[in-house]
Amino acid sequence: MIDYFSIALTHGLILFALWRLMPREELDVEGAPAEKPLRPWLKGEEAEGESPDA
DSSP states (O other): OHHHHHHHHHHHHHHHHHHHHTTOGGGGOOSSOSSOOOOTTTTTOSOTTOOTTO
């Protein structure tokens, strides 16, 4: 019983991730993105061109 539950759970999560990723417009464009992606979790801690371990 637990094996079926774990298989269903993992496959369900994979399907959910695919369902969320498929409508994204970035998947239809080839090449590098035009602008740097936003990373709100940094909150200005990293300056432009400066690595955090420097």
